Amino acid sequence: MINSANLFLLLAIYHVIQETRLVTSLRLIMFDLPSPVMRGDSVELSCIYELENDRLYSVKWYKNNVEFYRFVPRDWPPGQFLPHKGIRVDLSRSGKNSVYLKDVDLNSTGIYRCEVSAEAPTFNTAEMEKEMKVFVLPSEGPKITGTKRQVKLGDSINPNCTSSKSKPASTLRWFINGNEVGIEHQSSHSTTLHEDGLESSHLGLKMIVKDEHFKNGLMKIKCTATISRIYIMSNEATIRAEGLSHQSSRLHLSENLNQAVQPSATTSCFLLTNSLTLISIILINLLLNQLKT
Amino acid sequence: MSIDDFYDKNLFVAYTGQNFTIPCDISGEHGDDTIILILWYRNDSVRPIYTVDARKTSLKEASHSSEVADRMVFNINYPISKLLIKTVEKEDEAEYKCRIDYRIGRTVYRTMRLTVLGKIKLTENSFGWKKKIKVGKKKQIFFLG
Numbered sequence: 171m172i173n174s175a176n177l178f179l180l181l182a183i184y185h186v187i188q189e190t191r192l193v194t195s196l197r198l199i200m201f202d203l204p205s206p207v208m209r210g211d212s213v214e215l216s217c218i219y220e221l222e223n224d225r226l227y228s229v230k231w232y233k234n235n236v237e238f239y240r241f242v243p244r245d246w247p248p249g250q251f252l253p254h255k256g257i258r259v260d261l262s263r264s265g266k267n268s269v270y271l272k273d274v275d276l277n278s279t280g281i282y283r284c285e286v287s288a289e290a291p292t293f294n295t296a297e298m299e300k301e302m303k304v305f306v307l308p309s310e311g312p313k314i315t316g317t318k319r320q321v322k323l324g325d326s327i328n329p330n331c332t333s334s335k336s337k338p339a340s341t342l343r344w345f346i347n348g349n350e351v352g353i354e355h356q357s358s359h360s361t362t363l364h365e366d367g368l369e370s371s372h373l374g375l376k377m378i379v380k381d382e383h384f385k386n387g388l389m390k391i392k393c394t395a396t397i398s399r400i401y402i403m404s405n406e407a408t409i410r411a412e413g414l415s416h417q418s419s420r421l422h423l424s425e426n427l428n429q430a431v432q433p434s435a436t437t438s439c440f441l442l443t444n445s446l447t448l449i450s451i452i453l454i455n456l457l458l459n460q461l462k463t
Numbered sequence: 464m465s466i467d468d469f470y471d472k473n474l475f476v477a478y479t480g481q482n483f484t485i486p487c488d489i490s491g492e493h494g495d496d497t498i499i500l501i502l503w504y505r506n507d508s509v510r511p512i513y514t515v516d517a518r519k520t521s522l523k524e525a526s527h528s529s530e531v532a533d534r535m536v537f538n539i540n541y542p543i544s545k546l547l548i549k550t551v552e553k554e555d556e557a558e559y560k561c562r563i564d565y566r567i568g569r570t571v572y573r574t575m576r577l578t579v580l581g582k583i584k585l586t587e588n589s590f591g592w593k594k595k596i597k598v599g600k601k602k603q604i605f606f607l608g
Contacts, residue, residue: 195509228564235572293502296509
């Protein structure tokens with residue numbers, strides 16, 4: 171039964187719904203891009219919006235406030251690329267909701283913005299922006315130089331650790347027999363910027379050798395290079411104690427006379443480096459998989 | 464706000480009750496390109512406050528539309544166009560964004576920050592002229608040249 175009061179109520183509800191629909195306008199729902207990505211990767215930037223009662227006039231893409239791609243349905247062709255350093259757009263895979271960048275390089279790093287505008291008369295516009303970082307991982311582990319084959323208690327050691335070129339620069343850390351070395355023993359921390367835009371880090375270790383630094387007459391000094399949470403690699407050198415009042419240290423000393431320390435130290439560090447390479451590859455794969463999903 | 468900010472080219476100061484024009488450089492990256500659309504946005508508004516749609520006509524013949532047309536007039540001149548705000552109010556204090564779409568070249572954005580101060584009162588003293596500006600309850604005094 172519909173009486174006049176109910177009818178009035180229905181009309182009122184209908185009116186409210188219509189009014190609500192009229193005031194809702196274009197809005198951005200999601201803007202997504204993977205970060206960090208590796209140099210050479212192809213990446214998809216997506217921009218999801220709801221037009222509501224508006225019609226689409228344009229979707230424009232900016233990097234650091236400079237437009238590089240636009241999708242305007244009324245233009246021909248609708249998708250247009252505006253040349254920009256470090257940006258290669260795959261036009262066949264880009265469109266009203268996404269832009270596909272091929273072979274990203276260090277110049278692709280920056281703030282990306284997606285801006286959607288409605289047609290006349292409103293020209294309502296919504297935008298979102300996000301940063302994309304492009305990384306280059308080191309091609310090999312950090313290198314330790316300036317180590318002594320053997321030391322006496324009270325000697326000072328001053329080895330240096332240099333990371334392989336990367337972007338961003340690796341963070342270096344020193345460990346002695348597995349314990350991290352405090353900042354008071356770190357020296358000459360610096361970063362070198364190379365012509366190709368990559369960076370390498372340097373970190374020195376400066377300390378007076380004490381009894382506590384040795385385990386069975388051996389001092390294992392390790393340098394690790396890390397880049398945020400996605401990469402870690404290390405290298406290790408072994409220093410032997412000379413004249414420690416320790417049975418085992420004398421034994422090592424005699425061995426030491428017969429063979430060069432460096433090869434044995436290198437072998438052990440390669441083993442370690444290889445296992446860490448495996449760990450870092452697994453970590454990177456995990457991260458990339460997460461980014462893809 | 465420090466006095467140095469007044470020298471920033473994108474910062475403007477208007478006094479309430481004045482008419483004020485905000486400039487917008489409409490020249491794009493290519494000199495021979497055609498402007499197809501000019502939109503003015505205020506703060507982070509979704510809807511532009513002023514629109515010039517020249518996609519089907521020339522820029523001269525293009526229709527202007529604005530929800531605040533009684534208070535704002537946009538005069539198009541090359542390369543500097545001007546948005547005139549009539550009888551500035553405190554509420555006009557905002558960031559104004561002028562967007563220019565071109566047929567070929569990249570879209571250009573110009574951002575201008577407008578600060579609105581109270582009415583000017585001029586009084587003379589032994590040092591010369593001084594300007595008294597009412598900003599809310601505070602009084603700021605600027606000495607003229």
